[in-house]
Amino acid sequence: MLDSDLTALYERLRREHGPVAPVAIAPGVEAWLVLGHRELLQLVRDEETFSHDPRRWRPLREGRVATGSPLMPFVGWRPAVLFADGRQHRRMRGAVADALARVDGHELVRSVRAAAERLVASFADRHEVDLVAGYARVLPLEVVTRLLGLGEAEGARVVEAVVGAAGATAAAAEANRLMTGILRDLVAAKKRRPGADVTSWLLAHPAGFTDDEVLHNLVVLAMTGHTTTLNWITSTLRVLLTDPAFRSSLTRGHLTADDALDLVLWRYPPTANIPGRYATRDVRFGGRAIRAGDMLIMGVAGANADAEALPEDGRPVVGNRSHLSFGAGPHACPARDPARLITRTAVDTVLHRLPDMEIAVPEDELVWVASPWTKTLARLPVRFSAPLLSADPPA
Numbered sequence: 001m002l003d004s005d006l007t008a009l010y011e012r013l014r015r016e017h018g019p020v021a022p023v024a025i026a027p028g029v030e031a032w033l034v035l036g037h038r039e040l041l042q043l044v045r046d047e048e049t050f051s052h053d054p055r056r057w058r059p060l061r062e063g064r065v066a067t068g069s070p071l072m073p074f075v076g077w078r079p080a081v082l083f084a085d086g087r088q089h090r091r092m093r094g095a096v097a098d099a100l101a102r103v104d105g106h107e108l109v110r111s112v113r114a115a116a117e118r119l120v121a122s123f124a125d126r127h128e129v130d131l132v133a134g135y136a137r138v139l140p141l142e143v144v145t146r147l148l149g150l151g152e153a154e155g156a157r158v159v160e161a162v163v164g165a166a167g168a169t170a171a172a173a174e175a176n177r178l179m180t181g182i183l184r185d186l187v188a189a190k191k192r193r194p195g196a197d198v199t200s201w202l203l204a205h206p207a208g209f210t211d212d213e214v215l216h217n218l219v220v221l222a223m224t225g226h227t228t229t230l231n232w233i234t235s236t237l238r239v240l241l242t243d244p245a246f247r248s249s250l251t252r253g254h255l256t257a258d259d260a261l262d263l264v265l266w267r268y269p270p271t272a273n274i275p276g277r278y279a280t281r282d283v284r285f286g287g288r289a290i291r292a293g294d295m296l297i298m299g300v301a302g303a304n305a306d307a308e309a310l311p312e313d314g315r316p317v318v319g320n321r322s323h324l325s326f327g328a329g330p331h332a333c334p335a336r337d338p339a340r341l342i343t344r345t346a347v348d349t350v351l352h353r354l355p356d357m358e359i360a361v362p363e364d365e366l367v368w369v370a371s372p373w374t375k376t377l378a379r380l381p382v383r384f385s386a387p388l389l390s391a392d393p394p395a
């Protein structure tokens with residue numbers, strides 16, 4: 001089974017290389033994968049030694065990473081929270097966190113539920129659907145674009161663009177241009193007429209963002225919010241559909257929905273490996289000689305499986321949130337609460353509306369995304385006979 005394969009892989013890497021393992025992330029492009037729970041905490045907390053600014057990365061500075069490389073979304077610097085250190089990071093982080101904290105949880109749940117109901121209604125009479133393409137890939141972005149303040153039509157175009165940006169490189173570059181254009185127009189529109197949305201709150205924040213800074217932080221919010229939430233929804237639905245014990249623990253009340261979401265975060269982190277940090281100086285770390293300009297990757301899945309973080313039987317215990325799926329330190333995810341509300345509502349709604357849903361292919365025929373960064377399904381085909389549709393069409 002894949003779960004144990006992965007755990008075994010991280011155990012083997014740790015046995016052979018220790019908590020910091022050398023890896024290649026593209027032909028001739030090397031990095032360090034930080035697999036130890038303790039070392040990963042040290043990595044993300046010590047920003048003086050391990051910077052978040054990819055302009056320090058040696059292969060990039062030496063021109064060894066092509067501009068069309070699939071690595072670019074991670075290592076292409078932008079004036080945004082994810083790529084800043086120290087004071088500049090604190091300034092941007094304060095504004096982004098304040099704007100996210102102003103999101104009304106009840107309103108968010110209502111909007112996720114409405115979008116989820118609409119999606120289920122759109123495929124209900126087919127009695128089968130791929131829950132990745134038809135649900136999990138569309139829903140988080142529809143919600144996040146609304147949080148940013150986009151109307152339905154522009155929101156739908158950004159959804160298409162972000163989904164496209166994850167595909168082939170030429171199309172991805174075009175999709176990226178399209179998304180940036182729409183978000184630039186959004187910033188201009190919200191300057192003229194502010195609303196109750198993240199864009200307007202960023203523009204008005206005392207941190208004094210330039211228009212460009214608002215724009216690039218919006219891009220980061222759209223991109224980081226999308227894949228992570230998509231993967232969290234998909235993995236939770238997969239586990240519920242393929243592991244009857246898990247589903248029955250949930251329905252019999254042995255597990256709460258939050259426990260179930262946490263267990264998925266422990267075992268299948270929405271981003272298994274996250275680039276990156278960049279060494280600011282030569283340093284000895286995890287038994288390795290790291291050179292200034294080296295990239296270090298957060299090995300979240302490996303660190304979550306590190307026996308040091310787990311109780312003696314090696315299984316994550318319910319209520320234990322010491323997993324590193326939301327990161328830690330100054331860059332820890334500022335959207336944990338809204339991300340959980342979106343995921344829980346998305347999962348609850350489809351389970352409620354399609355109560356007899358079952359997986360439509362044998363488990364060993366499920367197709368996975370080939371990526372060093374995530375461990376998630378490319379498709380999750382399900383069938384169902386009797387959807388329970390709501391009497392009122394969703395708003």
Ligand code: HEM
Nearest residue numbers: 081082224225228229232270325326327331333334335339
């Ligand atoms: C759904 C599950 C999510 C997971 C598992 C997740 C995970 C993470 C992790 C691990 C980091 C730290 C990255 C690092 O240290 O380099 C992070 C940062 C971030 N996340 Fe999330 N995230 C999720 C959802 C979201 C959503 C929905 C949004 C926004 C709408 C969001 C916005 C951000 C931002 C802006 C940062 C950068 C913070 C900073 O650099 O200070 N995340 N996230």
